[in-house]
Amino acid sequence: MSAAAGKPWSLKRTLLASLLGLTLLLWASSAAIVYVEAQQESDELFDQSLVETGHLLLSLVENEVREHGLSQPISLPMKGHANPHRYLLFQVRDVNDRVLYKNDGAPDAALSPDAPAGLSWTTLHGQRWRLYTLWDESRELALVVAEPTSHREDISSRFFYKIVIFGTLLALLATAALWWSISRVVRVLQDSADEVAARTPNDLAEVSLDAAPSEVHPLLSAINRLFGRVRQTMEHEQRFTADAAHELRTPLAAIKTNLQVLQRARTTGEREEFIAALGVSVDRAARLMDQLLTLEKVEGAITTPQAGDLAPLLLEHADHWRQVCAQQGLALELSIAPAPCALHADSMHMLIRNLVDNAVRYTPAPGRIAISCGQRDGSSFLCVADSGPGIPAEMQQRVFERFFRLAGASLPGSGLGLSIVARIAERHRASIRMSGGLDGRGLAVTMEIPADA
Numbered sequence: 365m366s367a368a369a370g371k372p373w374s375l376k377r378t379l380l381a382s383l384l385g386l387t388l389l390l391w392a393s394s395a396a397i398v399y400v401e402a403q404q405e406s407d408e409l410f411d412q413s414l415v416e417t418g419h420l421l422l423s424l425v426e427n428e429v430r431e432h433g434l435s436q437p438i439s440l441p442m443k444g445h446a447n448p449h450r451y452l453l454f455q456v457r458d459v460n461d462r463v464l465y466k467n468d469g470a471p472d473a474a475l476s477p478d479a480p481a482g483l484s485w486t487t488l489h490g491q492r493w494r495l496y497t498l499w500d501e502s503r504e505l506a507l508v509v510a511e512p513t514s515h516r517e518d519i520s521s522r523f524f525y526k527i528v529i530f531g532t533l534l535a536l537l538a539t540a541a542l543w544w545s546i547s548r549v550v551r552v553l554q555d556s557a558d559e560v561a562a563r564t565p566n567d568l569a570e571v572s573l574d575a576a577p578s579e580v581h582p583l584l585s586a587i588n589r590l591f592g593r594v595r596q597t598m599e600h601e602q603r604f605t606a607d608a609a610h611e612l613r614t615p616l617a618a619i620k621t622n623l624q625v626l627q628r629a630r631t632t633g634e635r636e637e638f639i640a641a642l643g644v645s646v647d648r649a650a651r652l653m654d655q656l657l658t659l660e661k662v663e664g665a666i667t668t669p670q671a672g673d674l675a676p677l678l679l680e681h682a683d684h685w686r687q688v689c690a691q692q693g694l695a696l697e698l699s700i701a702p703a704p705c706a707l708h709a710d711s712m713h714m715l716i717r718n719l720v721d722n723a724v725r726y727t728p729a730p731g732r733i734a735i736s737c738g739q740r741d742g743s744s745f746l747c748v749a750d751s752g753p754g755i756p757a758e759m760q761q762r763v764f765e766r767f768f769r770l771a772g773a774s775l776p777g778s779g780l781g782l783s784i785v786a787r788i789a790e791r792h793r794a795s796i797r798m799s800g801g802l803d804g805r806g807l808a809v810t811m812e813i814p815a816d817a
Contacts, residue, residue, distance in 0.1 A: 693729030701738035725754035749808035
């Protein structure tokens with residue numbers, strides 16, 4: 365990855381630049397449209413005023429002509445403007461373009477004699493002027509009114525400056541408002557970050573969502589879920605360490621005792637007897653460690669179950685179970701039918717092995733063990749039944765607890781086998797139930813995996 369790709373960027377500056385840029389673009393577009401529309405309206409008003417002024421002056425000229433005729437100079441009692449070049453100019457001329465009357469500042473020669481009747485443009489004193497030419501009814505007199513565009517430009521300039529000033533103030537206010545709003549949102553994120561940073565490694569409480577905006581809730585909720593998973597992992601590790609330390613005391617103490625007794629053995633027979641007892645203690649410790657590591661592996665697994673079938677898993681170990689049962693003087697019955705479901709193969713192997721091992725260990729010879737799988741009521745099932753001593757109904761739920769063993773159990777064990785079974789079933793969203801076993805006694809453990817698991 366390049367350095368540019370890994371360069372941190374500022375959310376605050378990015379949002380401010382984007383929102384402010386969009387705001388200014390919209391304002392500039394709106395201002396340009398308003399300015400163009402206002403200028404067009406202004407031109408129309410100026411033109412209308414110019415036309416009305418022309419008609420008024422022509423009526424005054426016609427009245428003067430009716431009273432005195434054209435033999436005398438036309439005299440209109442109108443006061444001149446202090447700056448005639450920036451004000452209205454008008455002329456009265458005849459059909460021969462002879463100027464009969466003009467106001468101050470108007471040229472002696474005819475203004476644009478070729479200009480058509482009505483509104484037009486001309487140039488005077490190096491400046492553009494708006495021209496309006498109006499003839500009387502007899503077309504003997506023509507009144508020409510000229511207005512400099514400086515009037516219109518002055519008004520447009522003042523309007524433009526007002527828009528610019530207003531836009532600048534608006535941009536400053538928008539910048540302040542956007543900066544405050546974005547800072548408020550970022551401050552919430554910073555507060556959450558400070559809250560997490562101030563915690564100790566063991567403080568995995570949920571981050572508060574009260575002051576956070578709804579858009580940030582998914583992020584904080586994801587962090588809280590992560591904290592929850594980490595908290596569960598830590599609790600699991602602490603529980604595993606405590607359980608292992610607690611349960612290993614017994615076999616280690618037995619090993620130590622057997623060693624001490626072995627050291628005091630006086631005869632070869634005693635020594636062999638104590639060595640055999642020592643081997644039993646070592647086997648028990650090894651089995652306990654194997655069960656603990658199996659439980660650790662199951663509880664730490666996060667692999668998603670995949671589509672599979674229970675039947676091939678059972679068939680894979682069928683020959684081994686026949687041999688084991690034959691050595692123990694037990695009869696084995698297999699009823700294997702397709703049982704498709706979503707499963708994790710390794711952990712399901714552990715579950716099946718623990719159920720069958722328990723059945724073999726606790727069923728005295730001669731006895732029977734029945735292993736079956738298949739489908740019923742839309743679910744796949746696995747059942748391991750035996751003709752052993754069984755488990756009292758009031759204890760059938762407790763046997764799934766860690767290290768729980770029935771009082772008076774004659775065979776050594778760790779009390780973890782069914783805990784492993786329950787944990788694996790939970791990971792597969794399966795249910796476990798116990799019922800009566802074979803020949804009116806014993807135990808049957810049935811696991812059902814729903815079709816949508």
